[in-house]
Amino acid sequence: MRPLTFRKLFFQCFILAVILFFVVILALKFGAVPVSLYALGRDLLRVLLGQSSQISSDYGLIIQNIRFPRIILAVIVGASLSVAGTSFQALLRNPLADPYVLGVSYGAAVAAVLGLVAEPHLALPPALAALFTPLCAFIGAAATITAVYFLGRRQGQIESNTLLLGGVITGYFLSAIIVFLLSTVNSSNTRGMVFWLMGNLSTSFQKSVYWFLAAGFLLATGVIYASANDLNILLSGEKEAMHLGVDVRRVRFVVYVAASLLTGLAVSVSGAIGYVGLIVPHIIRLIFGSDHRTLLPTSALGGAIAMVIADTLARIVVAPNELPVGAVTAVVGAPLFIYLLRRRLA
């Protein structure tokens, strides 16, 4: 393995970070409410100078309270899904692995739907009530990923194909449960439930939620990154990795748990957004190679870029109405995936 030069890692991340920066600026500019670049720049400067209290215009408030939090959410969700996808693909040595294939999103959606049904009947304080559905979704995601983990175990070992198949079947099962719930539950919430299946970043959260998400993302990504070298070795095969002194079981467990945590966090605030965790790692690999020491941070940045672009499109294509962002990622993602697939085969 070639030694990792810090310069290379820095260079790759720097390029993507610059792209992300400009994408975020554009995402801040475009939206249902028109904002001039000048006004945007002036307000951003004020924020940087710590004078955010001077922003009093309605537009400034909208950007500060609605658009910016939403973009941050897109960044975290995109990065989380992408890192989770990269990890699952390496872990299971299968290019098809991604958080959705493993059924996690459906587990989250089932729990979210149940939460939406139960919420009006529980007399929760308003602040907790706003958090209740995401909490349910996270618990659902965690429960599903645990169940799939045990489905994928054979004689104490994780077996890639069994795990993937177990995830796929669990996903089918859970999506059937969702359909069942949607068609039987007599609740005023059916419309909101449907949105858990389509992915949606328009939900507004308390500030603490964003900090919590960011902390969870950094923690889990850090844990995975610590095993980046082991993941590289694991790509050459399990036995080989074992002979080279990698504790395969430990790496698998740790990375699996961390990637699941990332998925659960992302799904709990955004619903089921497909394709980002699948395609972004592939694109990044094509561009920058498959060394996980660079792949993990670059695919995090790539996922963030992709998600911010997708969400901006979802906001502006039919403005002032919105599209579910999951529809945008699927419409763009599926043809892109087919293109990559054909190119690889050619």
Place this chain on the structure above:
Amino acid sequence: MRIGRGPATVIGSNSRKPGHPPLAQRPAPFARKGEAGSPRVSRGAFFVSGGISRRNRGGFLKKFLPSRLHPAAFAVLAVLTCAAAPAYAQSATHSSPEPPAFREVADELGRTIRIPQQVRRIVSLSPSSTETIYALGLQDRLVGDTDYCDYPADAQKKTKVGGATNPSLEVIASLHPDLVLVTKLNRLETTQSLAELGIPSYATDPHTVADILSSIKTLADVLGAPEAGASVVEDMQRRLDDLQRRLRDLPPKRALFVVWAQPLISTGQHTFLADALRRAGAVSIVNSSQDWPQVNLEEVARLQPDFLVFAESQPGNASREVQKLGTLPGWKIVHAVRDHRYAVISDAVNRPAPRIVSAIEELARQLHPEAFAEKAGDTKKETEKENPPARPLAFAPFSWNPPHSPHGHSSSTGGCLCGR
């Protein structure tokens, strides 16, 4: 086809199969051969099949039936014969000596349907039709309705045919209705399947409040109760006129009708809901040609509605919802949320039925209390004064109609589930 009908008839007439997959999703390969949509043709087929079921009770075909018949076709046959058995029974027992006279009427989707001169047995597939039937005093003719039909309370006791989007065709057929009332809530497949079963369905599709009135009137005529229809519609019109007089000189309040908060879904301009808002002295800030648009919160923050309007089947939900939204940074900058300026009305507003006028009145009272000030007895109903920034929320009980179960609202959303 001839072979197929025999055994299925036997099975169908002996036992209902409530669990089999919904008919509408499974095309019936041969049922389409008959002239779909022509009640007479299919009805004839029923009598034949009913006759067969009488004569042909043997199970001789059972053993090769599974291999010959596609399961879907089997399911269809089961349903067909479910319809057939009572159809036969009825024609044998209490049909009049002279053949029933049919007449042709056009429904609001422009379809021409053939119905008996006297419509005696009605199945309603939407809460609004059920309410209309009760308002017309025709409840004795209502033989079945949906799980969502919760008003009046008596409607809950009727035979349930399932939900609006997934009713059981078997149950409908077994009720042997002369007419099934459908709306936008129902799926097209349901009406098509009904047509194949020879059951006429009458669709109502009002887009404005005026449409609702004319729709009720026409429906009353079709059902043979023109006097009741005229008096119901006259009463609605009188109350609407009164409302219009009171609100004539008042500028409309700018309102956001919240169908669903996160993600924010409101109502488009071509819905009767938007028109109901106008009648109540409000104008929706959402100007979308979609019926149920997902609206960007930025747009709401820019337009700053005077009021948020919620339609609730359970009192208290809306106040919880607003408190919840008040904790979120994106919603806090909407002044109506910050100042608790919201109006809550009965979910009757979602239903194109006579009761919508009461909901419109409720809304008008909350948005324009000054217009109703001279009536001392009504002051209780005033809940919202304009722009009271720090005033604690005074939540007056508005006139809830008798026991509500939390079904109503979903009926209005059900139609969109399939649309999306």
